[in-house]
Amino acid sequence: MSDHPWLDARFSEIRPKAIAALTRYFRDLELAEEAFSQACIKALKSWPDKGLPDDPLAWLLTVGRNAGLDILRKQKSADSHQQEATVSFRTDDNITSPHNHSIDQDELRDDILRLLFVCAHPKLTPQDQSALALRIVAGLSVEQIACAFLVKSKTMEQRITRAKRTIAQADTPFEIPDIVQRNERLKTVSLMIYLLFNEGWSASSGELQIKIPLCEEAIYLARLLLSLFPAQTELMGLLALFLFQHARYKARINKQGELVVLDEQDRNLWSQTLISEARGLLDKALRHGTPGSFQVQAAIAAVHSTAPSSEATDWAEIERLYSILYRYYPTPVVRLNHAVALAKTQGPKAAIEMLKPLENELKDYRWYHAALGAFFMDTNQYLPAKQSYQAVIALDPTEPEKQILLSKIRECEEKL
Amino acid sequence: MLYSFLIYSAEGIHDRLSPDEQEITLDQHRSLQADLSEKGDFATARLMPISNAITVKGQTDPKQKPLVVDGPFAETKEQFVGFYLVEHETLEEAIVTAERISSPYHSIEIRPVMWSGGTLSDMNPVGATPN
Numbered sequence: 001m002s003d004h005p006w007l008d009a010r011f012s013e014i015r016p017k018a019i020a021a022l023t024r025y026f027r028d029l030e031l032a033e034e035a036f037s038q039a040c041i042k043a044l045k046s047w048p049d050k051g052l053p054d055d056p057l058a059w060l061l062t063v064g065r066n067a068g069l070d071i072l073r074k075q076k077s078a079d080s081h082q083q084e085a086t087v088s089f090r091t092d093d094n095i096t097s098p099h100n101h102s103i104d105q106d107e108l109r110d111d112i113l114r115l116l117f118v119c120a121h122p123k124l125t126p127q128d129q130s131a132l133a134l135r136i137v138a139g140l141s142v143e144q145i146a147c148a149f150l151v152k153s154k155t156m157e158q159r160i161t162r163a164k165r166t167i168a169q170a171d172t173p174f175e176i177p178d179i180v181q182r183n184e185r186l187k188t189v190s191l192m193i194y195l196l197f198n199e200g201w202s203a204s205s206g207e208l209q210i211k212i213p214l215c216e217e218a219i220y221l222a223r224l225l226l227s228l229f230p231a232q233t234e235l236m237g238l239l240a241l242f243l244f245q246h247a248r249y250k251a252r253i254n255k256q257g258e259l260v261v262l263d264e265q266d267r268n269l270w271s272q273t274l275i276s277e278a279r280g281l282l283d284k285a286l287r288h289g290t291p292g293s294f295q296v297q298a299a300i301a302a303v304h305s306t307a308p309s310s311e312a313t314d315w316a317e318i319e320r321l322y323s324i325l326y327r328y329y330p331t332p333v334v335r336l337n338h339a340v341a342l343a344k345t346q347g348p349k350a351a352i353e354m355l356k357p358l359e360n361e362l363k364d365y366r367w368y369h370a371a372l373g374a375f376f377m378d379t380n381q382y383l384p385a386k387q388s389y390q391a392v393i394a395l396d397p398t399e400p401e402k403q404i405l406l407s408k409i410r411e412c413e414e415k416l
Numbered sequence: 417m418l419y420s421f422l423i424y425s426a427e428g429i430h431d432r433l434s435p436d437e438q439e440i441t442l443d444q445h446r447s448l449q450a451d452l453s454e455k456g457d458f459a460t461a462r463l464m465p466i467s468n469a470i471t472v473k474g475q476t477d478p479k480q481k482p483l484v485v486d487g488p489f490a491e492t493k494e495q496f497v498g499f500y501l502v503e504h505e506t507l508e509e510a511i512v513t514a515e516r517i518s519s520p521y522h523s524i525e526i527r528p529v530m531w532s533g534g535t536l537s538d539m540n541p542v543g544a545t546p547n
Contacts, residue, residue, distance in 0.1 A: 005437045006429075006520035013428040052520075055493060105491060220431065226467045227427075230487035239467070280468045284486065 004048060011040050014057050015139045016224055020111035021103070022064050024174060026072075029118075029136065029164065035068030036060070042067075058103060109228040110176055112137075116221070117185040120192040121167050130196040130214075131156065132163045137224075138217050148200070148213045186229065190238055190294070193221045197242050204398065208253050215246055236285035237295030243278035244301035247271040258400065263310040275305045293328035296321055315344035332361040336368055348375035366395045373408065386412035418529040419510040421500040425522045426493060427465055433521075444517045452502060459536055462498040494523065501529065 015036065022032035039060045053059040119133040127149065134140045134148075146156035177185060200214030222239040229235055251269035254260050282298050300321045307313040322338035335358055343351035352375045355368070362368035373388035389409050393402060430438060445460075452458040466488040473483040488495065500517075504510040507526070514524045 005433060009429045009432040009437070009521070010426070012432040013426060057493075220428075223428070223431075223465065223467065227465075230467060231485075236467070277464050277468060280464060284468065284470060287484075 004044065007044060007047060010052075010056060011043070011060075012139055014060060016112050016115070016137045017057055017108055018060050018064060019136060020115045021061055021108060022068065023115060024107075024111050025065060026068050027172075027174065029168065031068050031071060032064075033136070034071060035064040038067035039064035055103075061103070107176075110182070112224070112228055113182070113185050113189065114172070114174070114177075116189040116192070116225070118167050118170070118172055120188045121163075121170055123166050123170075124163050126192065126195045127199065128159055128163045129192050130199065131160055132167070133192065133196070133221065134217055135160050138220060140213075140217065144213070148211055150207060150210065186225070186232060186235070189225065190222075190234065193218050193225070194238060194294070196221070197245075201245060204259070206257065208259065209257075212249065215242070215249070218242060219246060231288075233285040233288045233290050234292040234294045236281045237292060237298045240278040240281040240285065241294055241298040241301055243274045243281070244298060244305045247274035247278065247305060262304060267309065270305065278302065278305070291324075293325060296325045296328065300325070313344075315341050319345050332358045332368075333365070336362065336365075336371060340371055343375060343378075348378040351375050352379070363391075364395065366392050366397060369395070377408070377412070380415075382412040382415045386416070417504060418532055419502055419504050419507075419513075420527050420529050421502065421510075421514055421517075422496060422525040422527060423498045423500075423517070423522050424494040424525065425497045427495045427497065429521045441519055441521070444519070448500075448513065448516050452500075456503065458503070459501040460499065463496065466495050497522075501532065 018036050018039070019029075019032050022035050023029050026032050026035070042063050043056075043060060047053070115137060116133060119136060120129045124132065131145050131149065134145050135142065142157050142160060143153050145160075146153040149156065151159075173181075197215050197218035200211045200216075200218065203211035219239070219242045222235065222242055226232065226235045226239050247270050248262075248265060250271070251265035251267065252260055278298065279302060282295065282302055285295050285298075300318055303314050303318050303321070319338065319341035322334065322341050326334050326338060335354065339351040339354040342354055352372065355372055355375070358368065369388045369391040373385050373392065376382070376385035376388060386409055389405050389412070393405050393409075397405060430441070433441075449458075449460065469486075469488045471485045471487060471489045473485060475482060500513075502510070502513060504513065510526050514526055518524060
């Protein structure tokens with residue numbers, strides 16, 4: 001970090017584009033990163049005095065390419081000095097030919113997508129995929145990433161090194177993707193960013209503050225992707241979903257640092273700026289009439305975000321949207337959420353009927369038993385309610401949750 | 417004369433600043449807006465990111481409906497991010513106003529207004545909602 005926050009912000013904004021273009025140029029991620037950081041050092045020496053160049057990205061790319069070529073030359077001479085057999089100095093045409101200074105926007109777009117796609121390598125765990133994308137694309141330091149994922153810097157360093165080795169060995173497709181490949185890549189990358197946001201969002205009480213950068217970086221990556229593919233409705237849906245959720249961030253935590261559930265949040269703390277941006281994006285997406293799971297999830301979040309109070313929430317609309325979401329994601333967890341909405345529109349009996357068949361699949365899922373317990377209570381079935389709450393306790397809830405559960409169990413016993 | 421102040425910026429940069437740095441920029445705007453509202457009428461708006469934009473393009477054939485396209489009108493390195501409309505006696509005064517909100521992230525185009533109209537209610541000043 002330098003004494004010029006405006007330059008750091010500029011480098012950070014340019015970084016994904018520059019690393020992506022340099023990676024295609026050198027076909028070597030490590031070299032691209034090194035070349036970019038040398039270019040930034042040169043810029044720090046030059047820009048504060050001479051002012052910003054007309055095209056900062058082009059400037060950094062030209063300087064970065066030269067820096068990278070220098071590194072390769074030095075490697076080559078060091079290697080030949082030691083008389084090593086074959087030197088893997090690249091003589092690809094694109095390196096030796098005089099390079100083209102104008103930046104092709106379409107090419108750049110696929111370069112950035114490729115870079116993210118490479119990070120989302122199937123051999124890596126979702127967390128390692130995210131960590132790699134945060135390091136390479138967003139340019140976060142290993143310390144920052146380690147902190148957000150609640151692991152030691154040393155551990156994260158090793159994980160990122162290992163992940164980099166995995167993707168370096170992988171066969172990176174450098175040709176321009178066709179439309180089917182491009183859509184596949186977009187899907188893979190969107191899912192990675194979605195999981196990154198969830199990692200930050202599903203933090204427990206003590207972790208919330210620490211993990212919030214994960215949500216912010218997921219938003220950053222979603223913005224980046226959408227700026228590259230402005231007509232992709234699912235990307236609009238993805239970003240809208242994040243913004244609706246993130247708008248509630250300040251209301252999610254109380255003065256004691258505990259999580260506050262949606263129903264009990266102070267809605268005055270919700271960021272109307274983010275909510276209206278999300279609504280704008282969702283409106284724009286829905287015009288196309290090409291729905292997808294992210295748009296549906298964003299629409300559900302929109303109903304919550306625009307309700308003046310928990311009681312005034314349009315549960316019928318939410319219930320309808322969950323039944324649509326189930327068509328995209330026929331998972332028991334979506335069903336569970338659907339049942340919660342159904343309880344609001346048709347009552348707890350209907351919800352219990354919907355939940356019963358899920359018992360096998362969700363028997364280890366705390367929220368399943370917690371929801372069932374509440375519905376049994378509402379229908380005066382105290383024995384099954386008590387059993388449900390006991391099932392939650394057996395699944396290792398947090399201490400405050402446990403206290404609440406114990407008091408509910410006592411309440412059931414009194415009524416039995 | 418009524419002047420417009422058209423603010424351009426590489427869009428992602430503001431988000432990549434630390435919260436403290438962001439506040440410095442926002443404070444410049446708060447202070448300017450406080451002074452302007454004492455002096456009289458002015459208008460200002462901060463635009464949402466260009467990903468929220470659509471562009472309606474008129475067709476050469478007047479019988480055809482205009483084309484609606486996702487995204488901003490032009491792909492540029494710097495985007496139009498917001499504006500002010502302020503009455504000033506002289507261009508020099510207008511430049512002073514622009515200087516108050518200038519920063520290394522922005523360039524501000526000052527362009528006199530040919531005609532204007534409308535009223536704005538439902539004001540939502542900078543920093544009014546938690547962000």
